[in-house]
Amino acid sequence: MKRLLLCLALASLAPARDLDRIEKLLEELTNAHGPSGFEGPVRAIVRRELAPLATRTETDGLGSLISVLEGPAGSPRVMMAAHMDELGMLVKYITPDGFVKFQTLGGWLDQGLISQRFLILTRKGPVLGITGLKTPHVMGQAERTRVFERDKMFLDVGATNKQDAEERLGIRPGDPIAPDSRFTPLNDGKLYLAKAWDDRVGLGVMIEVMRRLKQNPPPASVYAVATVQEEIGLRGAHTSAYQVKPDIGLSIEVGVASDYPGISMDEAQERVGAGPGVFLHDSSMLPNVKLRDFVAGAARDKGIPLQYELLSGYGEDGAEMQKVYGGAPSINISVPTRYLHNHNGLLSRADFDRAVDLVTEVIRRLDAGAVQRLKSFD
Numbered sequence: 001m002k003r004l005l006l007c008l009a010l011a012s013l014a015p016a017r018d019l020d021r022i023e024k025l026l027e028e029l030t031n032a033h034g035p036s037g038f039e040g041p042v043r044a045i046v047r048r049e050l051a052p053l054a055t056r057t058e059t060d061g062l063g064s065l066i067s068v069l070e071g072p073a074g075s076p077r078v079m080m081a082a083h084m085d086e087l088g089m090l091v092k093y094i095t096p097d098g099f100v101k102f103q104t105l106g107g108w109l110d111q112g113l114i115s116q117r118f119l120i121l122t123r124k125g126p127v128l129g130i131t132g133l134k135t136p137h138v139m140g141q142a143e144r145t146r147v148f149e150r151d152k153m154f155l156d157v158g159a160t161n162k163q164d165a166e167e168r169l170g171i172r173p174g175d176p177i178a179p180d181s182r183f184t185p186l187n188d189g190k191l192y193l194a195k196a197w198d199d200r201v202g203l204g205v206m207i208e209v210m211r212r213l214k215q216n217p218p219p220a221s222v223y224a225v226a227t228v229q230e231e232i233g234l235r236g237a238h239t240s241a242y243q244v245k246p247d248i249g250l251s252i253e254v255g256v257a258s259d260y261p262g263i264s265m266d267e268a269q270e271r272v273g274a275g276p277g278v279f280l281h282d283s284s285m286l287p288n289v290k291l292r293d294f295v296a297g298a299a300r301d302k303g304i305p306l307q308y309e310l311l312s313g314y315g316e317d318g319a320e321m322q323k324v325y326g327g328a329p330s331i332n333i334s335v336p337t338r339y340l341h342n343h344n345g346l347l348s349r350a351d352f353d354r355a356v357d358l359v360t361e362v363i364r365r366l367d368a369g370a371v372q373r374l375k376s377f378d
């Protein structure tokens with residue numbers, strides 16, 4: 001009887017249906033671990049997907065993957081960028097008792113780090129740990145409402161001491177640490193729950209755009225660039241943009257949804273399910289205004305709903321494409337997402353599909369004449 005109940009409980013959590021091709025791709029991309037500087041597993045997936053669709057594939061000296069779909073001779077160079085890295089941490093040191101202290105990578109919230117499962121990616125394989133949180137049993141009223149600071153946090157990997165953590169588990173200083181959270185269609189509805197939507201959803205969009213462009217080649221040479229180290233300062237976009245030398249830059253990113261309790265339109269403006277977004281302001285760049293109108297025109301003609309986003313924080317790879325050599329018109333196109341930079345984000349399949357439609361249509365329209373007009377300030 002007990003066993004039957006357990007089976008029923010487990011069954012209720014399993015997806016009620018098989019995942020389709022896009023869901024399987026998004027599942028693989030988000031489940032893969034790639035903290036900034038350790039994007040290898042994600043790069044392998046993107047390379048596998050894009051190599052058959054591209055004329056050639058190369059990397060830059062920092063590790064960004066550049067897949068080129070050559071257009072007609074002399075055609076403009078359109079660079080799409082989506083970043084492979086996710087928020088993570090690095091092992092700093094192991095205490096004599098075998099607890100792991102860490103250095104964060106990327107913009108974590110202290111409250112998002114605590115009492116969570118993480119995987120330490122050691123040379124012996126992944127090691128599961130939890131950021132231990134002191135029990136309220138021993139806390140006074142004031143301490144119960146206090147935020148715990150990251151410097152006091154540690155990972156508990158169940159080691160008996162430092163030597164056990166080093167020798168049995170293979171943990172070393174500098175080992176990357178990634179959030180442990182699995183892709184799930186949330187209650188079999190239209191929203192997908194996963195870690196690392198920032199920016200695996202951008203990679204998914206880029207892959208599907210390249211699939212469509214391969215079928216029906218555009219008038220431009222398209223450079224699909226999966227960048228490294230975005231979360232620690234747009235570093236991969238900087239180097240790869242110099243390698244590509246784009247005429248136009250299209251950053252594909254997560255948008256900040258503000259459609260849940262406790263967040264307001266003053267902070268962010270996108271809603272999940274209301275279509276892709278276009279950034280009009282963030283702390284790293286302003287979009288080219290002609291390109292902004294060009295994207296809006298493509299959306300209007302194709303009946304794709306479009307949202308706008310103006311954020312006071314947030315940086316993205318478009319800022320690097322925009323500033324390369326003499327400068328290139330650039331824009332950030334987004335898939336609205338809830339709860340970014342935490343273990344679990346939520347976004348909608350409809351927004352993903354419409355973002356693929358939009359970016360594909362924009363690139364189809366970027367012939368030499370259109371690019372010349374976009375680059376002209378006369």
Ligand code: CO
Nearest residue numbers: 198199253254
């Ligand atoms: Co991002």
